[in-house]
Amino acid sequence: MSERTVEEYLESIGALEERESPVSTSSIAQVLEVSPASVSEMLRRLLRKGLVEYHPYGGAALTEKGRRRFLELTRRHRLWEVFLNRYLGIGWEDVYQPACSLEHATSDLVAEKLGKFLDNPDVCPHGSPIPKSNLKRPKVPGIPLADLEAGQAGKMVCVVSESNSKFLRYLTSLGLIPGAKVKVLEKASFDGTLTIEVNNSTKAIGREAASLIMVEPV
Amino acid sequence: MSERTVEEYLESIGALEERESPVSTSSIAQVLEVSPASVSEMLRRLLRKGLVEYHPYGGAALTEKGRRRFLELTRRHRLWEVFLNRYLGIGWEDVYQPACSLEHATSDLVAEKLGKFLDNPDVCPHGSPIPKSNLKRPKVPGIPLADLEAGQAGKMVCVVSESNSKFLRYLTSLGLIPGAKVKVLEKASFDGTLTIEVNNSTKAIGREAASLIMVEPV
DNA sequence: CATAAGAATAAGGCTATCCTAAACAATATA
DNA sequence: TATATTGTTTAGGATAGCCTTATTCTTATG
Numbered sequence: 306m307s308e309r310t311v312e313e314y315l316e317s318i319g320a321l322e323e324r325e326s327p328v329s330t331s332s333i334a335q336v337l338e339v340s341p342a343s344v345s346e347m348l349r350r351l352l353r354k355g356l357v358e359y360h361p362y363g364g365a366a367l368t369e370k371g372r373r374r375f376l377e378l379t380r381r382h383r384l385w386e387v388f389l390n391r392y393l394g395i396g397w398e399d400v401y402q403p404a405c406s407l408e409h410a411t412s413d414l415v416a417e418k419l420g421k422f423l424d425n426p427d428v429c430p431h432g433s434p435i436p437k438s439n440l441k442r443p444k445v446p447g448i449p450l451a452d453l454e455a456g457q458a459g460k461m462v463c464v465v466s467e468s469n470s471k472f473l474r475y476l477t478s479l480g481l482i483p484g485a486k487v488k489v490l491e492k493a494s495f496d497g498t499l500t501i502e503v504n505n506s507t508k509a510i511g512r513e514a515a516s517l518i519m520v521e522p523v
Numbered sequence: 524m525s526e527r528t529v530e531e532y533l534e535s536i537g538a539l540e541e542r543e544s545p546v547s548t549s550s551i552a553q554v555l556e557v558s559p560a561s562v563s564e565m566l567r568r569l570l571r572k573g574l575v576e577y578h579p580y581g582g583a584a585l586t587e588k589g590r591r592r593f594l595e596l597t598r599r600h601r602l603w604e605v606f607l608n609r610y611l612g613i614g615w616e617d618v619y620q621p622a623c624s625l626e627h628a629t630s631d632l633v634a635e636k637l638g639k640f641l642d643n644p645d646v647c648p649h650g651s652p653i654p655k656s657n658l659k660r661p662k663v664p665g666i667p668l669a670d671l672e673a674g675q676a677g678k679m680v681c682v683v684s685e686s687n688s689k690f691l692r693y694l695t696s697l698g699l700i701p702g703a704k705v706k707v708l709e710k711a712s713f714d715g716t717l718t719i720e721v722n723n724s725t726k727a728i729g730r731e732a733a734s735l736i737m738v739e740p741v
Numbered sequence: 742c743a744t745a746a747g748a749a750t751a752a753g754g755c756t757a758t759c760c761t762a763a764a765c766a767a768t769a770t771a
Numbered sequence: 772t773a774t775a776t777t778g779t780t781t782a783g784g785a786t787a788g789c790c791t792t793a794t795t796c797t798t799a800t801g
Contacts, residue, residue, distance in 0.1 A: 306757065330779060343759055345780055350757090362766060362779060393636035406628035415621045418611035524787065548749060561789055563750055568787090580749055580796060743801090750795070757787090764781070771774080 306350060309409050312378055313337060314347055315356060318367055319375035323445070327364030376436040381408040381416050383429035386467075388419065390430040397430040397482070398473035405468075431473075432463025432483035432519070447519035450487065451497065451512050458488035459520030466517045480504040481518060524568060527627050530596055531555060532565055533574060536585055537593035541663070545582030594654040595634070599626040601647035602637050604685075608648040609641070615648040615700070616691035623686075649691075650681025650701030650737070665737035668705065669715060669730050676706035677738030684735045698722040699736060 317336040321328040330348070334341040348365050351357040356371035367375055385404040389395040395403070411419070420438070428434055434443035447462040461483055466472055480503040481487065490507065491500040497512035535554040539546040548566070552559040566583050569575040574589035585593055603622040607613045613621070629637070638656070646652055652661035665680040679701055684690055698721040699705065708725065709718040715730035 310758075331777095339758090340760060341779065342761080342781080346758080389633065389636075393633065393640055395632065395636060399632070403628075403630050403633045406630070407625065407633075410621075410624035410628040412621050412624070414613065414617070415607065415611065415625075418607075418613060422611055528788070549747095557788090558790060559749065560751080560791080564788080744799100745801095746797100746799080748795100748797075750793100752793080753791090755788100755790075758785100759787105760783100760785075762782085764779100766779070767777085769774100769776075771772100 306354075310347075311351065311354075311356070312374070312409055314344075314351060315367065315371055315375045316378055318357065318365055319372065319379070322367065327358075327366045329364050333365070372442070373440055376440055376442060377416075378408055380420075380436045380438070381411045383433065383435040384416065384419050384423060384426070385411070386429045386431070387423050387426050387435075391423070396473075396477075398470040398477065400430055401468045401470065428463065428483070429467070430483075431467040432461070433465070433467065434463075445519060447521045449516045450489075450501075450510075450518040450520045451499065451515035453489045453520065453522065455489050455492050457522055458486065459522045461485045461487055462519045462521055464518055472514070472517070475514075476518070479508050479510065480506075481510075486523075487520060524572075528565075529569065529572075529574070530592070530627055532562075532569060533585065533589055533593045534596055536575060536583055537590065537597070540585065545576075545584040547582050551583070590660070591658050594658055594660060596626055598638075598654045598656070599629045599634050601651065601653040602634065602641060602644070603629070604647045604649070605641050605644050605653075606637065614695075616688040616695065618648055619686045619688065646681065646701070647685070648701075649685040650679070651683070651685065652681075663737060665739045667734045668707075668719075668728075668736040668738045669717065669733035671707045671738065671740065673707050673710050675740055676704065677740045679703045679705055680737045680739050682736050690732070690735070693732075694736070697726050697728065698724075699728075704741075705738060 314333065314337070317333050318328050321332050321336065325332060330341050330344045334344045337344070348357060348359045351365070351371070352359045355368055356374065357365045357367055359365045382404045385407045386400040389400040389403055390397055417438075425437075426435060433445065436443050445463065445465060447459075450459065450461070453459055461481055463483055464473065464476065476482065485503055488502040489499055490502055492498070497515075499510050499512070499515050501508055501510055532551065532555070535551050536546050539550050539554065543550060548559050548562045552562045555562070563579075566575060566577045569583070569589070570577045573586060574592065575583045575585055577583045600622045603625045604618040607618040607621055608615055635656075644653060651663065654661050663681065663683060665677075668677065668679070671677055679699055681701055682691070682694065694700065703721055706720040707717055708720055710716070715733075717728050717730070717733050719726055719728055
């Protein structure tokens with residue numbers, strides 16, 4: 306069983322657990338772009354390896370062992386994102402894919418040294434928390450921008466769709482990057498589209514997009 | 524066909540071509556630690572892909588296309604070695620393996636930015652030349668230490684067995700690192716064992732080992 | 742030049758991962 | 772509650788890459 310493949314399954318499951326628990330076969334299939342049948346098969350393998358709990362028709366959940374692997378992978382992924390962004394000058398829109406490849410090629414030693422070199426940062430360029438070597442799942446801070454009411458303001462913390470570089474480029478064009486101050490001027494009653502103020506200019510952003518942006522209310 | 528596997532074959536063939544041309548099935552099998560039969564099979568696949576020339580029973584040689592891929596991989600490998608050594612503080616004995624993994628996970632963009640970040644170095648921590656983006660195979664400079672005569676001195680340029688960390692540790696203990704000045708005091712007529720002077724102290728080194736160390740005669 | 746030794750390939754098999762199509766389970770609806 | 776819809780698993784099959792064993796080719800030697 307290729308280590309790489311296993312890791313990709315663990316990552317999907319771990320990420321999906323934030324929203325759905327246990328995680329359904331079809332969600333995993335969609336994220337990994339494989340057939341549901343392949344996922345069923347793989348879940349049985351991961352079960353045998355003690356990485357997930359799994360009951361046919363009952364979805365999957367990471368075991369302690371699986372979760373540990375997942376967090377370590379997330380840590381490596383985000384450390385590489387920091388490196389790519391901070392030292393190689395690659396934009397936050399484009400660091401996800403390369404980090405995805407690099408994380409699977411990172412030994413314990415390199416992960417540790419890389420962490421030290423970067424001064425063990427707390428967040429990746431998208432603002433998402435970087436798990437510590439101590440294995441606790443960090444919680445995604447803040448609430449969705451879409452949940453602010455008209456008149457409320459907040460500070461952007463992170464974005465939770467870091468793999469979508471088109472989306473990130475769009476956010477950049479709006480000035481919506483981690484740390485940015487944003488105020489909701491209006492919410493459309495029809496579909497929730499937001500009128501916001503960023504950098505002293507007024508912009509519009511759809512409900513869908515706004516629900517992927519986490520802010521700290523001010 | 525996994526990209527990774529293809530790349531590993533190309534690398535073995537490219538490296539072996541320095542000493543043997545065309546490259547025999549069994550040499551590749553030995554380097555990759557797979558059976559000769561598997562190599563035969565793979566060579567047919569690489570042939571179809573236009574990456575090697577290959578005639579059954581006649582060995583293999585990289586095509587222009589194959590050579591380009593090989594040089595690019597070598598470049599990435601050695602750039603990562605420089606990074607691991609210079610920025611993460613990993614010793615030259617230990618940079619080979621991690622670089623081996625990372626090189627296959629490196630996109631064109633990352634390779635280019637990494638090169639710039641490192642200031643496009645000319646050599647890796649083992650002293651081996653780093654191919655330029657312009658695709659010419661760099662010549663390994665110098666001659667084997669084992670070829671110096673008694674009384675001759677030289678400056679160490681590089682080592683050509685960079686994957687053997689035990690060997691590298693041994694060289695470190697002798698003070699034999701790239702740039703070191705070394706003088707041959709005596710060569711045993713029996714088996715060529717050398718008595719050398721490095722850093723004002725006298726050491727012994729076997730013929731085999733000494734043939735892997737390249738020096739520039741002074 | 743015949744043959745033995747060594748190298749390479751062919752034949753046949755194994756496993757991991759994926760697929761499609763068909764069967765089956767769970768859920769929502771009438 | 773019966774049934775339609777949706778989601779999941781099973782069955783059967785493909786391919787990549789590896790293996791072992793048996794055969795074939797090349798080459799070196801008597």
